[in-house]
Every structure is written in structure tokens, then in C-alpha cells.
Amino acid sequence: MYKPLGGALHVEEGRTKIVYANPVTDIEELRDPALSLTAHCFQQWVDKDxxxxxxxxxxxxxxxxxxxxxxxxxxxxxxxxxxxxxxxxxxxxxxxxxxxxxxxxxxxxxxxxxxxxxxxxxxxxxxxxxxxxxxxxxxxxxxxxxxxxxxxxxxxxx
The missing domain is CATH 3.30.470.20 (ATP-grasp fold, B domain)
Structure with missing residues (x-):
């Protein structure tokens, strides 16, 4: 799971949007060198009731x-x-x-x-x-x- 580290609000094309936790569906995305340019929060998914x-x-x-x-x-x-x-x-x-x-x-x-x-x-x-x-x-x-x-x-x- 990817979770925003700081504030979850950002502006895109003049509109304020919220970033929620999202599943990482393609593990190859984690190999992107751009990930090393800033801090991120990743957590393992835990099955939940x-x-x-x-x-x-x-x-x-x-x-x-x-x-x-x-x-x-x-x-x-x-x-x-x-x-x-x-x-x-x-x-x-x-x-x-x-x-x-x-x-x-x-x-x-x-x-x-x-x-x-x-x-x-x-x-x-x-x-x-x-x-x-x-x-x-x-x-x-x-x-x-x-x-x-x-x-x-x-x-x-x-």
C-alpha cells in the first residue's frame, strides 16, 4: 500500500484533490528510480475485517x-x-x-x-x-x- 507521507491534499489542473492510500498493483513501479527523489510511505496490506x-x-x-x-x-x-x-x-x-x-x-x-x-x-x-x-x-x-x-x-x- 502507498500512503501519502505528509498532507494528502494537492492541486492538479487548478483543482484541489486528496490522495488516499492506494494498493501498489505493479511491483515494478517500486523499481522506478524517481522514487528515490523524495520520501514515501509504503505498508504491507493486512487483511482486515x-x-x-x-x-x-x-x-x-x-x-x-x-x-x-x-x-x-x-x-x-x-x-x-x-x-x-x-x-x-x-x-x-x-x-x-x-x-x-x-x-x-x-x-x-x-x-x-x-x-x-x-x-x-x-x-x-x-x-x-x-x-x-x-x-x-x-x-x-x-x-x-x-x-x-x-x-x-x-x-x-x-
């Missing part, structure tokens, strides 16, 4: 399953928000402790972790974004994420 986004605010974790209702959303959930179904889920203990170690190792207090959940229910971490989006999940799932972050700010922990 759904995704989970875990928003971390201090010691609180808010985990939401994102079930894609379209092929585009199955590849990159950002491409079709209208096709999602959301569900609050529990974060397994091993994932919770792994996130705690990760956040500590990078000196982070807040972040958003994206996981693929495979058909056999294995959790695979894709990335942790220290400035990830969480507002739409707080809205759809009535989660107090903003309050948890505000509490950390008031305590001087962010």
Missing part, C-alpha cells in the same frame, strides 16, 4: 471500531466517511500495555492509534499520530475525548 481508532489522552483510551460499508472505505476509511458504521470496543490488555510503552518511549501524552483488525481478530498497528483526528468519533459515539484532553491541559501535562 474492520479498523479500530484508539484515541489516547493521558491514561484514558477511547477505542472505536470503524466498519467500512464500501470498497473504497475498506481500502482507506478516509475516502468514504458516509459508508461507516461505528462501534465502541474494548482495547485488549496486550494492546493497551503496548500503547502505554509506545507513548512513553516517544514522550507522548496524546495520540491517535490506527489498527487493522484481521478476520481472525488480530490487532495490527498501522501508526500513531500525535495530532490525529478524533472529533468526528467523539461526535458519532458521544465520547468525552475533548474533556479528557482539556483536563490534561489544565493539569499542565500536555
Amino acid at each position: 474492520h479498523e479500530v481508532r484508539v484515541t489516547i489522552a493521558g491514561g484514558e483510551l477511547f477505542a472505536v471500531a470503524i466498519h467500512a460499508g464500501s470498497e473504497a472505505a475498506h481500502i482507506d476509511s478516509r475516502s468514504d466517511y458516509g459508508a461507516h458504521r461505528y462501534e465502541l470496543v474494548e482495547t485488549p490488555d496486550d494492546v493497551r500495555s503496548g500503547l502505554k510503552r509506545y507513548m512513553s518511549a516517544f514522550g507522548l501524552t496524546c495520540g491517535v492509534a490506527d489498527f487493522v483488525i484481521s478476520p481472525d481478530r488480530r490487532w495490527t498497528l498501522l501508526e500513531v499520530n500525535p495530532n490525529g483526528e478524533w472529533g468526528w468519533l467523539a461526535h458519532h459515539c458521544d465520547l468525552p475525548i475533548g474533556q479528557a484532553i482539556a483536563d490534561l491541559l489544565e493539569q499542565g501535562r500536555v
Whole structure:
């Protein structure tokens, strides 16, 4: 899979477009010498049943399953928000402790972790974004994420 490394917005022929994650269908494309001219993000495709986004605010974790209702959303959930179904889920203990170690190792207090959940229910971490989006999940799932972050700010922990 190819994912944009920085911002996903670009202008082409005077129109703003968004670059979503895309499968690399021709491995020969990876041998193109032009790829060495700039940074890229490639990840191995992981078969998925759904995704989970875990928003971390201090010691609180808010985990939401994102079930894609379209092929585009199955590849990159950002491409079709209208096709999602959301569900609050529990974060397994091993994932919770792994996130705690990760956040500590990078000196982070807040972040958003994206996981693929495979058909056999294995959790695979894709990335942790220290400035990830969480507002739409707080809205759809009535989660107090903003309050948890505000509490950390008031305590001087962010």
C-alpha cells in the first residue's frame, strides 16, 4: 500500500484533490528510480475485517471500531466517511500495555492509534499520530475525548 507521507491534499489542473492510500498493483513501479527523489510511505496490506481508532489522552483510551460499508472505505476509511458504521470496543490488555510503552518511549501524552483488525481478530498497528483526528468519533459515539484532553491541559501535562 502507498500512503501519502505528509498532507494528502494537492492541486492538479487548478483543482484541489486528496490522495488516499492506494494498493501498489505493479511491483515494478517500486523499481522506478524517481522514487528515490523524495520520501514515501509504503505498508504491507493486512487483511482486515474492520479498523479500530484508539484515541489516547493521558491514561484514558477511547477505542472505536470503524466498519467500512464500501470498497473504497475498506481500502482507506478516509475516502468514504458516509459508508461507516461505528462501534465502541474494548482495547485488549496486550494492546493497551503496548500503547502505554509506545507513548512513553516517544514522550507522548496524546495520540491517535490506527489498527487493522484481521478476520481472525488480530490487532495490527498501522501508526500513531500525535495530532490525529478524533472529533468526528467523539461526535458519532458521544465520547468525552475533548474533556479528557482539556483536563490534561489544565493539569499542565500536555
